[in-house]
Amino acid sequence: MALPYIIARRSFAFSRYLSLPLLIVNAVQGVLILIQGCLSCSVGDVRHVMLGILCIFVGFFVALMEVVHLAAFRMYAAMLFSFFGRGLFYVIFGCITVESAGRPAELGIGLEIVIVGVAFLGMSLKSKV
Numbered sequence: 525m526a527l528p529y530i531i532a533r534r535s536f537a538f539s540r541y542l543s544l545p546l547l548i549v550n551a552v553q554g555v556l557i558l559i560q561g562c563l564s565c566s567v568g569d570v571r572h573v574m575l576g577i578l579c580i581f582v583g584f585f586v587a588l589m590e591v592v593h594l595a596a597f598r599m600y601a602a603m604l605f606s607f608f609g610r611g612l613f614y615v616i617f618g619c620i621t622v623e624s625a626g627r628p629a630e631l632g633i634g635l636e637i638v639i640v641g642v643a644f645l646g647m648s649l650k651s652k653v
Contacts (some may be wrong), residue, residue, distance in 0.1 A: 556586070
């Protein structure tokens with residue numbers, strides 16, 4: 525028996541030839557957020573460990589959203605399926621991780637997350653998604 529409404533369809537209204545690179549960029553962003561969480565947990569401070577655990581969970585779910593499209597993601601995290609929402613999420617999350625960066629690797633990952641978020645915000649002005 526098939527389970528309805530488990531897999532949600534992804535809209536590729538912006539452009540067909542741009543959907544695969546965006547999928548790869550979002551998956552890489554998820555992996556970088558996951559790495560940021562691992563680096564933050566290795567510092568040992570309670571604040572960094574809490575931020576690291578949050579980064580690990582968020583990075584895992586961002587990367588998972590690009591592989592498996594569950595209807596629950598679309599229902600509870602609907603903002604991540606638009607360029608504006610995803611860009612705003614990346615900018616805010618990147619600013620949080622840049623603020624607590626203790627090493628150059630953490631600072632570089634945080635700045636990269638912010639730059640990709642700004643690029644997504646720019647794409648939201650161009651597209652009609």
